[in-house]
Amino acid sequence: MIKSTIFSVLLAATLLQVHAQELYMPRDIKKAYKNETRSLDGRPGKNYWQNFGRYNITITAMPPSRDVKGVEQITYINNSPDTLKRLNMKLILNIHRSGAARFFGAGADYLTDGVQIDSFKVDGKNKAWNNTTASATNQGVGLTKPLMPHDSVKLDITWHFQLSKRSGREGVIDSTSFYLAYFYPRVSVYDDYNGWDRLEFLDAQEFYNDFNNYTLNVKVPKNFIVWATGTLQNPKQVLQPEYASRLEKSMTSDSTIHIATVKDLTDKNITTQNDMNTWTWTANDITDMAVGISDHYDWDAASVLVDDAANRRASMQAAYLDNSQDFHHSVQFGRYALGWFSHNWPGVPYPFPKMTAFQGFADMEYPMMVNDSHGTDMSFAQLVQDHEIAHTYFPFYMGINESRYAFMDEGWATTYELLIGRTEVGNQKAEDFYKQFRVTGWIHDPSTTEDLPVITPSSELRGGYGNNSYGKPSLSYLALKDMLGDELFKKALHTYMSNWHGKHPIPWDYFNSMNSGSGKNLNWFFNNWFFTNYYDDLALKNVTKTTGGYKVDIQNIGGFVIPFDVKLTYTDGTTETIHQTPIVWEKNQKQTSVNIKTKKSIKTAVLDNGIFMDADESNNKWTAK
Numbered sequence: 001m002i003k004s005t006i007f008s009v010l011l012a013a014t015l016l017q018v019h020a021q022e023l024y025m026p027r028d029i030k031k032a033y034k035n036e037t038r039s040l041d042g043r044p045g046k047n048y049w050q051n052f053g054r055y056n057i058t059i060t061a062m063p064p065s066r067d068v069k070g071v072e073q074i075t076y077i078n079n080s081p082d083t084l085k086r087l088n089m090k091l092i093l094n095i096h097r098s099g100a101a102r103f104f105g106a107g108a109d110y111l112t113d114g115v116q117i118d119s120f121k122v123d124g125k126n127k128a129w130n131n132t133t134a135s136a137t138n139q140g141v142g143l144t145k146p147l148m149p150h151d152s153v154k155l156d157i158t159w160h161f162q163l164s165k166r167s168g169r170e171g172v173i174d175s176t177s178f179y180l181a182y183f184y185p186r187v188s189v190y191d192d193y194n195g196w197d198r199l200e201f202l203d204a205q206e207f208y209n210d211f212n213n214y215t216l217n218v219k220v221p222k223n224f225i226v227w228a229t230g231t232l233q234n235p236k237q238v239l240q241p242e243y244a245s246r247l248e249k250s251m252t253s254d255s256t257i258h259i260a261t262v263k264d265l266t267d268k269n270i271t272t273q274n275d276m277n278t279w280t281w282t283a284n285d286i287t288d289m290a291v292g293i294s295d296h297y298d299w300d301a302a303s304v305l306v307d308d309a310a311n312r313r314a315s316m317q318a319a320y321l322d323n324s325q326d327f328h329h330s331v332q333f334g335r336y337a338l339g340w341f342s343h344n345w346p347g348v349p350y351p352f353p354k355m356t357a358f359q360g361f362a363d364m365e366y367p368m369m370v371n372d373s374h375g376t377d378m379s380f381a382q383l384v385q386d387h388e389i390a391h392t393y394f395p396f397y398m399g400i401n402e403s404r405y406a407f408m409d410e411g412w413a414t415t416y417e418l419l420i421g422r423t424e425v426g427n428q429k430a431e432d433f434y435k436q437f438r439v440t441g442w443i444h445d446p447s448t449t450e451d452l453p454v455i456t457p458s459s460e461l462r463g464g465y466g467n468n469s470y471g472k473p474s475l476s477y478l479a480l481k482d483m484l485g486d487e488l489f490k491k492a493l494h495t496y497m498s499n500w501h502g503k504h505p506i507p508w509d510y511f512n513s514m515n516s517g518s519g520k521n522l523n524w525f526f527n528n529w530f531f532t533n534y535y536d537d538l539a540l541k542n543v544t545k546t547t548g549g550y551k552v553d554i555q556n557i558g559g560f561v562i563p564f565d566v567k568l569t570y571t572d573g574t575t576e577t578i579h580q581t582p583i584v585w586e587k588n589q590k591q592t593s594v595n596i597k598t599k600k601s602i603k604t605a606v607l608d609n610g611i612f613m614d615a616d617e618s619n620n621k622w623t624a625k
Helices: 002-020 027-034 092-096 241-250 262-267 325-343 378-390 392-397 407-425 427-443 465-484 486-500 507-518 523-530
Strands: 052-061 067-077 084-090 116-122 138-147 152-162 171-174 177-181 212-221 225-228 257-260 276-286 290-294 298-307 312-320 354-360 364-366 369-373 538-546 549-556 564-570 575-580 591-597 602-608 621-623
Touching: 052 177, 116 138, 138 152, 212 225, 212 290, 225 276, 225 312, 225 354, 241 257, 241 298, 290 354, 290 369, 298 325, 312 325, 325 354, 325 378, 325 407, 364 378, 369 378, 378 392, 378 407, 392 407, 407 427, 407 465, 427 465, 465 486, 465 523, 486 507, 507 523, 538 602, 538 621, 549 602, 564 591, 575 591
Parallel strands: 052 212, 312 354, 354 369
Antiparallel strands: 052 067, 067 152, 084 138, 116 152, 171 177, 177 290, 212 276, 225 290, 257 298, 298 312, 364 369, 538 549, 549 591, 564 575, 564 602, 602 621
């Protein structure tokens, strides 16, 4: 019996691997599987590796001056089997330089001189640096000696930059409120399928970072509060006792504690009254750090239980202008989101010690931070915060290459935004908004660029980027959930997340993990949703009387394998809804039939795709003659 079971498992795994090869795979990705850094069963291969850094960073900001100075030491460890003669450095803020490649135009308020390197040392030896290259969000650095496998190199860097006046993902929020993101020179990712990540950062695309350990010191004048990724190491050194006590109490409080109010801020006695205070933050096994600074933002906090087994709570904090009514609810909105995501979808305990919502202009995620804009619609404000917090899992728990495969994180955040939204505002309102915000623009736009395959690298997209990153992949995840059912879908999803937590998955790792986790060959489904130019459009072709009922013939004009409802009205006035999952398309993706057992006579039959909006609804109804 044991031998038979083992044989069956091995046979199933072998069949899944064979089937996994049916999906198109680029030559560089094939090489990774050949080298066994990735496995066709969905797991990292026996030769998988990824590089790692220890970052010790100190920055000084003195608002209202927009000038920021930085000093850092990076210890970079080469875990690859390759000898590295050069490093590639990422300098994201050089996107602000005149002449940098961008999707969108840049006015005077956006432009700066970018990152100015004052000194750059490799293992203590000075290296020349070119501060004038216009499109230098990447810059190579020659090493004094080759970096051998499993060896390390130390980089000492001093730099400065000026914050952009036109705040987006980072920059000046107001004269004494700043948001700092992507603010430090970093070593870019060197991976097993692409080598150095040398993609230029374009202003509409996102990021790809290694998991590193960070110590971050932020030096600011007295009366300025700092919020950042990670855990504040010295609250009693930078805060007056009353405010340090309020912060500590918030760590176990369900109710919102107002750590700093308008009155407190006006009294200017929140922080230690040194000329300069150094706020120290640490975070390990994380992909980035971000910082918010202000001398007039309210500060709220509470906490929520996120891990029942460990009895672990996470802090939820908010920093905002007092007249922004939506942000007065941010802590409780966030508590609900952290708890819901931990216990429902994805059903993985929130992995970090805290989350902070900072009022800015970006509606953008960072590890343990969201930079969200102020809005008057409370439901939309909650949805935006939900979406950005959902990114905790993709790309921060899973080290997604957003630059090339944005659908691997934006599609999931969009999916969770809908699922949690149903519990917040009800199914109808959440789904109506999902359709309006995520589907309508695509399904009613027949442009070629809108129907490009989802697998198309995000770095190669301009038109169609939004649909390929958000709406279409989200629909694919929801279609798969509908087909597998919640229990099996979650099992497969957890297999994927367990396989690749803290690592760098690519789409084929997702496909293979879901195959293994579900115990099913889903490649027909993945090929349909990710490798084709399909869209959503069904047609009800005919309703035929049969022995014992009717046969409803449905044609799949658009091509995507989507769930749908057949809504029947009988001549006696009664109604019935028959749901079909995408499994009905497995054998024939162009047409299917639904057999209806009934003794009644059908008056009308209507196809309803729900959130899988139909491009042409004129052929979705049949009426008996």
